[in-house]
Amino acid sequence: MTDAPLLSIKGASKRFGAIAALEDVSLEVGAGEFFALLGPSGCGKTTLMRLVAGFETLDAGRIEIGGADMSGAPPHRRPVNLMFQSYALFPHLSVFDNIAFGLRRQGKGRAEIAARVAELLQIVRLEGVEARRPDLLSGGQRQRVALARALAPGPRLLLLDEPLGALDRQLREETQFQIKEIQRRLKTSFVVVTHDQDEALVMADRIAVMRAGRIEQIGAPTEVYERPATRFVAGFIGQMNFLEGHIENGAFVGAFGRLPAEGGGLLQGAKAVLAVRPERIAIAPTTQENPGLDGVVEDVAFRGETTHFRLRLPGGETLRVSRGADSGAPFCVGDAARISIAPEAGRIFASE
Amino acid sequence: MPEGGKRRRLTRGEMLVIAAPYAWIALFFLAPFALIVKISLSHPAQTRPPYEPVFDGAGLAGFFEKLSQLGLDAYRGLAEDTLYLDSYLSSLTIAGGATLICLLIAYPFALAIARAPRRLRPVLIGFAVAPFWTSFLIRVYAWITLLKDEGIINHALMALGVIDAPLPMFATSGAVVVGIVYSYLPFMLLPLYAAIERQDASLREAAADLGATPFQVFLHVTLPLSRRGIVAGALLVFIPSVGEFVIPDLLGGSDTLMIGRTLWNDFFANRDWPAASAAAVALLALLLVPILLYERAQLREGAR
Numbered sequence: 001m002t003d004a005p006l007l008s009i010k011g012a013s014k015r016f017g018a019i020a021a022l023e024d025v026s027l028e029v030g031a032g033e034f035f036a037l038l039g040p041s042g043c044g045k046t047t048l049m050r051l052v053a054g055f056e057t058l059d060a061g062r063i064e065i066g067g068a069d070m071s072g073a074p075p076h077r078r079p080v081n082l083m084f085q086s087y088a089l090f091p092h093l094s095v096f097d098n099i100a101f102g103l104r105r106q107g108k109g110r111a112e113i114a115a116r117v118a119e120l121l122q123i124v125r126l127e128g129v130e131a132r133r134p135d136l137l138s139g140g141q142r143q144r145v146a147l148a149r150a151l152a153p154g155p156r157l158l159l160l161d162e163p164l165g166a167l168d169r170q171l172r173e174e175t176q177f178q179i180k181e182i183q184r185r186l187k188t189s190f191v192v193v194t195h196d197q198d199e200a201l202v203m204a205d206r207i208a209v210m211r212a213g214r215i216e217q218i219g220a221p222t223e224v225y226e227r228p229a230t231r232f233v234a235g236f237i238g239q240m241n242f243l244e245g246h247i248e249n250g251a252f253v254g255a256f257g258r259l260p261a262e263g264g265g266l267l268q269g270a271k272a273v274l275a276v277r278p279e280r281i282a283i284a285p286t287t288q289e290n291p292g293l294d295g296v297v298e299d300v301a302f303r304g305e306t307t308h309f310r311l312r313l314p315g316g317e318t319l320r321v322s323r324g325a326d327s328g329a330p331f332c333v334g335d336a337a338r339i340s341i342a343p344e345a346g347r348i349f350a351s352e
Numbered sequence: 353m354p355e356g357g358k359r360r361r362l363t364r365g366e367m368l369v370i371a372a373p374y375a376w377i378a379l380f381f382l383a384p385f386a387l388i389v390k391i392s393l394s395h396p397a398q399t400r401p402p403y404e405p406v407f408d409g410a411g412l413a414g415f416f417e418k419l420s421q422l423g424l425d426a427y428r429g430l431a432e433d434t435l436y437l438d439s440y441l442s443s444l445t446i447a448g449g450a451t452l453i454c455l456l457i458a459y460p461f462a463l464a465i466a467r468a469p470r471r472l473r474p475v476l477i478g479f480a481v482a483p484f485w486t487s488f489l490i491r492v493y494a495w496i497t498l499l500k501d502e503g504i505i506n507h508a509l510m511a512l513g514v515i516d517a518p519l520p521m522f523a524t525s526g527a528v529v530v531g532i533v534y535s536y537l538p539f540m541l542l543p544l545y546a547a548i549e550r551q552d553a554s555l556r557e558a559a560a561d562l563g564a565t566p567f568q569v570f571l572h573v574t575l576p577l578s579r580r581g582i583v584a585g586a587l588l589v590f591i592p593s594v595g596e597f598v599i600p601d602l603l604g605g606s607d608t609l610m611i612g613r614t615l616w617n618d619f620f621a622n623r624d625w626p627a628a629s630a631a632a633v634a635l636l637a638l639l640l641v642p643i644l645l646y647e648r649a650q651l652r653e654g655a656r
Contacts, residue, residue, distance in 0.1 A: 053557075053561055054560075054561075055557055055560075074560070075557065075560040075561050076560045076561070076562075076563045076564055076565055080561075081561055081562065082557075082558070082561045084554050084557070084558055086552070086554055088552065088554040088555050088557065088558040089558075090555060090558070090559075090572075090573060091555075091577070092576045092577055092579075101559065101562050101564075101572070102562035102563050105562055105563035105564050105568065106563060149558075149562070150561075150562075152562075153562060153563060
């Protein structure tokens with residue numbers, strides 16, 4: 001990044017009693033970037049977001065927004081707004097007054113507030129409900145009001161805590177794209193906290209995968225997906241096969257046989273795990289003259305765009321394989337199949 | 353909101369359950385109240401009971417004759433005698449003032465308890481209601497020893513040299529207000545605490561996040577969201593205070609007019625039961641009508 005980062009977190013640590021919620025976390029979010037904090041519940045992502053918003057104080061480390069140190073700054077003096085997971089809409093105020101809340105605190109005039117609220121309602125595609133109370137709105141409408149309210153003061157950085165968590169599946173997918181579109185239009189930096197890998201992959205420019213108060217990997221969605229830095233990241237994002245084995249002469253050797261694979265810096269004889277995505281495994285009939293491992297098809301699941309196979313290898317391991325529709329010979333349950341894994345398709349991690 | 357327009361027929365058991373509270377109200381509130389209304393329409397008399405007519409089952413003809421003797425004389429008396437109007441107004445003023453002071457004292461306490469660590473809250477609430485374990489009468493008597501000319505407060509102030517002569521505090525309307533505030537404070541505190549405690553903390557965070565200073569958070573979020581608690585507490589303090597009899601009798605002076613006392617005098621000293629009953633009915637109407645109107649407005653707003 002050439003520009004100075006909008007949000008800079010350096011060595012952030014936070015404990016709650018005996019529990020370390022965050023340990024030495026550092027990351028940077030650029031201006032106009034869509035950033036995702038991804039991890040299972042309890043990984044510290046919400047704590048990190050609350051620290052940025054100013055609801056918690058750091059035990060160690062430093063948070064800077066736009067170059068200014070935020071230590072000691074109360075929430076109402078930070079150029080950051082937060083969209084709450086529960087939405088936290090004010091039940092005693094109308095939709096209009098909810099969205100206008102931040103504008104009134106800025107001392108804006110009546111006409112300016114009305115214009116800005118109308119603009120925001122149009123941005124989130126929710127017009128005609130200004131006078132209603134939040135409890136009379138649907139879940140999807142409430143979510144939009146919460147987004148509009150958080151955007152209203154024009155923050156440089158918007159934090160979104162599980163913004164789609166309370167929506168049903170269909171609405172969620174639709175809203176993912178809307179949020180991304182709004183972010184692109186407004187060029188505000190978004191930091192979204194989520195436990196849903198799909199959300200992070202679809203929306204974010206970069207993802208920080210967190211686990212137990214630490215950051216495991218920061219990278220673009222393709223990078224995190226294709227080149228997971230740790231075994232945890234490999235298993236957390238997307239479908240993944242893990243095969244146990246060890247390293248022998250530049251090849252990965254398991255109970256099933258041996259596969260040519262990059263050693264990943266592991267020593268000869270070291271115990272290792274091979275991680276390989278289902279779609280990176282080639283599957284073909286055994287009759288063909290190609291090298292590979294033979295297995296038996298245990299299950300075939302047709303899912304429209306893709307077909308998923310479950311194979312049993314000679315060593316007893318099961319392997320999930322997927323491939324695009326109408327690519328190659330059909331397989332039935334009980335068929336023998338030959339699979340091959342290209343050296344660059346798998347990642348090798350040390351056994352834990 | 354009601355789901356559609358369909359209404360299921362109630363089973364016999366459900367009707368019985370619903371009927372129980374209605375029967376209770378009918379038996380212990382409406383029936384006695386009807387008796388009071390009837391007495392308020394009677395005439396005072398030197399008999400036992402001290403009013404006429406008395407319906408004692410003298411046949412249908414006698415019933416109608418006696419019915420025709422009922423009249424609004426007692427209410428006319430209420431309107432003509434300024435003592436009643438003065439008592440009402442003075443009762444409303446004292447009760448209103450005491451309610452306001454209760455609110456101003458109880459709100460910070462309720463807020464502090466609601467913001468205290470979760471395990472401490474029941475303890476603090478326990479302290480707030482602890483005085484209820486001693487007799488109400490004894491607690492009001494205790495205030496006499498505090499407020500009297502030769503009481504503890506005057507004694508201490510004179511010993512410290514703050515004042516030369518004792519402050520006349522006892523037997524004043526002020527003493528009545530103090531007594532009411534002291535006695536009814538928990539009734540204000542508890543609904544306020546309940547209203548503040550159940551507020552979602554994320555609403556305050558959202559307000560702060562949107563740029564509200566701590567005072568603005570209180571003004572725009574905490575206070576409006578505790579409105580129901582304020583109304584409930586105010587009604588719980590105001591209504592019994594208006595008709596309060598013991599506190600003005602013990603702490604008030606001879607010039608402290610309160611409707612409860614006037615009523616008592618009519619009933620026991622003057623033995624004018626119809627006048628006392630009429631005053632009681634009028635008091636109920638004066639208090640009940642505004643409350644019912646308010647409740648209705650609340651319901652309508654809730655349904656909107």
